[in-house]
């Protein structure tokens with residue numbers, strides 16, 4: 001299958017591209033190369049004849065039309081987005097433009113292509129979204145695909161809007177879409193502004209390890225390579241018009257996650273005091289959702305997919321990857337905003 005992947009130079013998109021090429025698909029990676037992109041993430045596939053790169057912005061409709069005409073993809077996996085909640089608090093405009101208008105452009109360009117090809121039934125537009133669209137849970141319960149939307153940050157609101165557009169393009173125009181909403185990803189190639197790499201890199205640098213609020217917020221952690229596998233499962237087996245929640249079955253409080261990473265570093269890179277001594281509690285994020293948890297029943301029962309990696313295994317692999325790939329993360333630490341406290345609002 002020829003798959004047009006948007007955002008393929010980002011964290012999750014690059015895992016999808018690497019896996020799709022390994023599984024014999026042809027991949028066109030469309031990416032604007034924002035601050036969050038890193039083409040080195042594609043080094044394992046860059047020379048493959050099955051891989052092509054298009055430097056383009058999803059806000060540019062004419063560029064999208066040209067790319068669909070040139071490549072004639074069988075499917076789209078749409079991951080390109082502004083993705084950092086803290087940045088969305090400081091500067092929401094880019095999130096509206098890319099996540100909402102950009103998704104609209106992708107839908108229209110894909111629809112034009114699909115119509116031009118005679119409405120092939122097998123065509124798919126897979127929209128990749130987040131569990132943050134469902135808002136915040138109390139101590140009990142899980143998000144199902146039927147949980148009402150209640151986004152709380154500019155990021156999650158923009159993703160919620162894009163989800164609604166995708167649904168409407170299925171209901172109104174019959175475009176064969178599939179949708180997925182996943183929990184927090186972690187793993188290799190995670191941009192160094194997100195929680196897991198911040199903890200690892202600040203610990204190694206001897207700096208404070210910032211934990212928002214009391215660290216009580218609960219997330220369901222999904223190993224990125226498991227997620228890429230789930231996404232290809234949804235793309236190839238999912239029913240048109242249907243959405244699938246993807247979780248790691250790994251709920252943890254932030255403070256417990258941070259302590260676990262410190263414990264792994266104590267073993268792998270011991271020093272004179274435990275890394276947990278560097279933990280520093282800082283002012284909470286405004287509108288910080290208390291708990292996210294995914295009910296994985298639909299993807300398990302209908303598509304036969306389950307995560308393969310426990311949180312302990314995934315964190316061990318992730319910490320080892322950062323220890324082994326210092327050149328990769330050092331180069332990204334100079335990018336604007338990285339290492340700074342963002343998103344405190346005023």
Ligand SMILES: NC(=O)c1ccc[n+]([C@@H]2O[C@H](COP(=O)([O-])OP(=O)(O)OC[C@H]3O[C@@H](n4cnc5c(N)ncnc54)[C@H](O)[C@@H]3O)[C@@H](O)[C@H]2O)c1
Nearest residue numbers: 007009010011012032033034036037057058080081130185
């Ligand atoms: N990281 C997570 O834990 C998580 C969880 C749930 C859902 N998601 C969703 O998964 C997708 C990928 O997330 P990620 O963490 O890999 O993000 P990322 O920030 O690492 O990568 C985003 C990629 O999109 C590209 N991009 C941004 N704006 C663009 C534009 N206007 N045109 C073309 N390309 C553009 C960037 O250059 C970058 O390569 C996003 O849609 C995000 O909402 C992420």
